[in-house]
Each structure stands twice: as structure tokens, then as C-alpha cells.
Amino acid sequence: MICPNCTSLYVKKDGKRTSKVGVRQRYKCNSCNSNYSIPIDTEVKEYNQSIKPGHIFSYSSNEIIRVHCLTDIHVGAQEFDLKKFSQAVNMIAKDPNAVWFGNGDLLELIPPNYKISQRGQSIPPDEQYLTFLQLVAPIKDKCLFIRGGNHDFLRSFNILDFDVCKTLAAELNVPYYQYPGYSRIQIKEKEWFLVSGHGKSGGKNGDLELDKLAAVYTEGDVFVLGHNHQLYAKPVDSIKVDGEEEALKRRWYVRGGSFLRYAEYARYSMYPIVRTGWITMEFSQDGIKCWEN
DSSP: OOOTTTOOSOEEEEEEEEETTEEEEEEEETTTOOEEEEEOOOSOOOOOOEEOTTOOEEEEESSOEEEEEEOOOOBTBTTBOHHHHHHHHHHHHHOTTEEEEEESOOBOOOOTTOSSOGGGBSSOHHHHHHHHHHHTGGGGGGEEEEEOOIIIIIHHHHHHSOOHHHHHHHHHTOOEESSOEEEEEEETTEEEEEEEEOOOOOOSOHHHHHHHHHHHSTTOSEEEEOSSOOEEEEEEEEEEEETTEEEEEEEEEEEEOBSBOSOHHHHHHTOOOOOOBOEEEEEOSSOEEEEEO
């Protein structure tokens, strides 16, 4: 949860109170000592259907659309780059042609008694969940889908048999991807295929895992992975047959970056330093453009 007074993440629950309009959760900020409360939503949520393997998510528009991949956000981590993530949210909110998807590791999520220390996170997992929803509230109606990662989906599922990312998707009322898969992006009569997954390898050469993704999903036009926090988008050209002639076929390789500054575990393991940021993919009838933010 974020303090509305000073934007600090160091906020704790401070009991509940009942008003004429319902029950409210009280919070106290440890940074500025302010108190505030928010309504507790007691309405039962209707869970949205997951996108099963073999099924394709589709999105259509009559105009150019800009798809923002927000991956490896790590809300709740000590090194979470709130300033950079706020820039992403503001950019998407102000652009009428912008949409986004969450591509895993949305939360830091270090449960109690886990194999690594909880000192790597600034707020507990339940507050990370609420904070993420608060941060994306201005753009929740622009979300295409949510995907889980190793921090959020795998940790919650392996320890509790509970998929926290599936509940996030339900809160946002969007489809949920548990695995890599196709997304059809249609601009008027033109179809493009975005292939996305969270990723698994932390290897320095990010293209190797993208090659594996492209070998499985051969109809893709853009291939997107997160996980290793590398930030780049590059064209990959090949030659196709067009009638009686050859023609250039352009596809895109994307590693989606992160919103995690250089963390202690990265320093300890001497991982390469990567800057925080995200990728925007612009789809039009004429082609695809991708760039770093």
C-alpha cells in the first residue's frame, strides 16, 4: 500500500473502522506518521477464465495501438523503481491508443520461512498485492491480460497451492496466461501475432531463449520474454517467398526489462548491470515498431 500523503511504501495496517458507507481498513504511514483508510471491498469477485494452452487471445482495433509490456515489476522489493513504474503508468494513461499486459514477477513475494531472506522486500506479500492494484488503478481498464512469473506464480503455487497472479487477473477482470502463447492483434484487416512468455533462463545471451520461443511458435511476428531483466527490442530479418519473388520478412525479438534497480543478489552474483525500463510495441496496418522506454 502507498501512503497518499508522502508516497512511501512503509505503511502498515492499523485496525478497521465501521462507517455509514461500510467497513474501512485503517493504515498508518511509518514515514510521515499520517493515518488514512480505504473501503474494504466485500463483493465476491467473478474469476475470469484462464487462457488454456492451444487457445489464442485476440484484440482488435481500427486504429494504431501501442502495446506496453510491463514485466518484472517486483512491487515490494527494496530496489523497486517506483519512479520509473509511475512513468509507465502515466504514459499509458495519457495515450488513448495505449494498452498493456503484465508479464510476470509483478510482485517480489518472499513468503515467511522461504529459502531466501525476507530482508529483500520492503513490505509483506499481502501489501504487495494491494499496492500493485493501487499502482495500476489508473490503467486497469487498458489491461489486455496478466501472466505469472517465478516470483509470484511459482512461489505462491508451490508453497500454498494458490496462484496469486490468477487472483490479480480476476481483480482486473482480464484473462490470465499461465504459459507462453499467441495473442492475435488485429488492426482493421491486418493480423499480427504477438508471442509472449515470462521466460526461464537467466543467461547473458537473451536471444537463445527467444530462438526457442520462435522455434515453437512459428507464426509469431513479435516474440517477448522477461525474467532476465535485459531491456532490448531488435528486428530479426529473414527471406520469405512472395509469389514468384523473394521478400523480406521482419520479426522482432524483445526482452522486456524490469523495474528493479541493481539488487543485492545481483551484486553478490556479479550479474551485469541493466537499467530499468520497459518496451512499447506499436502495431499498425503497415507494420510493427518496437522501442525501449
